[in-house]
Amino acid sequence: MGETAAPQPNNSMPESIEIGSAKSAGKRRWTGERDPEADSSETDSDEISIKSTKSFEAQNIEYVLENDRRYCNDTYFMPNDEAEQTRLNITHQIGLILLDGNLINVPLVKKTPRILDIGTGPGDWAIEMSAAYPGATIIATDIGVFDNGLGSTIELPNVSFQLDDARDEWTYHEPFDLIHIRSLAGAFSDWSSLYKQAFCHLTPGGYIEITDSDPAADSIAFPNSGDSYLGIFASAMRSAAEATGYPRDLRHLTPNVLTDAGFVDVRVLERTIPVGLWPDDPREKTLGKMALISFLEGLEAYSLRQLTAAGNWTSEGVRDLCEKVKRELLTAGRMTCCVKTVTARKPFSRAMMRKNHVLQRLMQMDDVNGSDFT
Numbered sequence: 086m087g088e089t090a091a092p093q094p095n096n097s098m099p100e101s102i103e104i105g106s107a108k109s110a111g112k113r114r115w116t117g118e119r120d121p122e123a124d125s126s127e128t129d130s131d132e133i134s135i136k137s138t139k140s141f142e143a144q145n146i147e148y149v150l151e152n153d154r155r156y157c158n159d160t161y162f163m164p165n166d167e168a169e170q171t172r173l174n175i176t177h178q179i180g181l182i183l184l185d186g187n188l189i190n191v192p193l194v195k196k197t198p199r200i201l202d203i204g205t206g207p208g209d210w211a212i213e214m215s216a217a218y219p220g221a222t223i224i225a226t227d228i229g230v231f232d233n234g235l236g237s238t239i240e241l242p243n244v245s246f247q248l249d250d251a252r253d254e255w256t257y258h259e260p261f262d263l264i265h266i267r268s269l270a271g272a273f274s275d276w277s278s279l280y281k282q283a284f285c286h287l288t289p290g291g292y293i294e295i296t297d298s299d300p301a302a303d304s305i306a307f308p309n310s311g312d313s314y315l316g317i318f319a320s321a322m323r324s325a326a327e328a329t330g331y332p333r334d335l336r337h338l339t340p341n342v343l344t345d346a347g348f349v350d351v352r353v354l355e356r357t358i359p360v361g362l363w364p365d366d367p368r369e370k371t372l373g374k375m376a377l378i379s380f381l382e383g384l385e386a387y388s389l390r391q392l393t394a395a396g397n398w399t400s401e402g403v404r405d406l407c408e409k410v411k412r413e414l415l416t417a418g419r420m421t422c423c424v425k426t427v428t429a430r431k432p433f434s435r436a437m438m439r440k441n442h443v444l445q446r447l448m449q450m451d452d453v454n455g456s457d458f459t
């Protein structure tokens with residue numbers, strides 16, 4: 086434990102945030118004009134936004150500025166400003182090292198696969214997939230716009246960035262061969278219904294791949310980390326998230342959530358990576374360094390909105406806690422982070438199986454996994 090007692094929620098805070106109200110203290114709207122100072126500068130204008138739904142035009146995008154961070158809407162807890170974009174760029178690189186340069190954990194055999202990346206963020210994964218699979222058609226969706234990805238002016242021939250909320254009814258006309266979801270813990274209150282939609286929008290034999298790790302779900306650990314500021318930080322975020330109905334846990338990576346939606350061949354991959362400079366092995370040291378930077382940079386992003394909006398903390402209280410966690414982590418020793426990936430497949434239909442002997446082996450696997458063929 087660090088040098089002072091755990092910060093207590095302060096009910097008299099001036100900056101408490103009322104979800105849904107742009108005029109709440111500490112919160113302003115910004116329409117997405119490309120002003121480099123806009124992330125941190127004050128403006129007098131409270132509400133100058135134009136609502137944008139599914140079509141994307143950078144000028145019409147609405148942001149919420151809150152406690153000096155930029156958010157894509159009134160509710161999603163992670164910011165989408167430049168600092169967060171840089172952090173996501175780093176975590177993407179960590180993912181690449183973990184997979185030895187690969188982007189997926191499942192086979193993608195078609196020459197012209199259709200791929201959906203939900204919650205693409207700055208779009209690093211989708212952009213690299215477009216180069217790795219030039220024959221693919223990639224739809225990359227998000228509810229917000231980073232300066233890359235949806236906000237990019239770069240035209241990629243096989244990637245379509247679209248503003249879309251995955252909680253809404255999906256309206257894609259053609260099925261996908263792969264649906265990819267990375268780092269969306271806390272974004273959905275009902276993962277089962279998301280998985281059911283994904284199942285419907287996959288081609289038979291198509292894969293879903295979901296990867297997550299979240300300090301609120303105790304993904305980060307060091308010896309005795311339960312009795313620490315990190316423990317307080319994680320538990321405060323969990324409680325605040327529960328209060329919003331969007332839990333910050335990894336239950337959506339439990340195999341039966343996928344099998345209940347109809348998926349088969351569910352595989353769970355857990356990778357433990359070092360956080361910090363403690364490993365001797367050069368590859369592990371690089372990973373540890375990147376993970377430490379990403380985590381230290383992410384402390385505020387993970388917690389600020391959730392704790393101020395739903396956890397009754399002041400922004401100063403949250404930042405103070407983040408500082409304490411940061412100091413603790415810099416001296417924590419052998420810290421690690423668990424990154425969990427789950428992959429699963431939509432079963433083939435019997436008719437399709439009969440036509441293809443190679444697929445019969447897979448059908449047997451489906452039978453073992455207990456799927457219902459139509």
Ligand SMILES: C[S@@+](CC[C@H](N)C(=O)[O-])C[C@H]1O[C@@H](n2cnc3c(N)ncnc32)[C@H](O)[C@@H]1O
Binds near residue numbers: 157203206228249
């Ligand atoms: C932590 S970022 C991860 C970004 C990206 N997947 C990556 O791995 O770099 C989560 C992203 O999910 C998006 N998101 C949150 N809720 C969403 C929803 N309901 N539908 C679509 N995207 C959503 C956020 O706007 C944010 O860009």
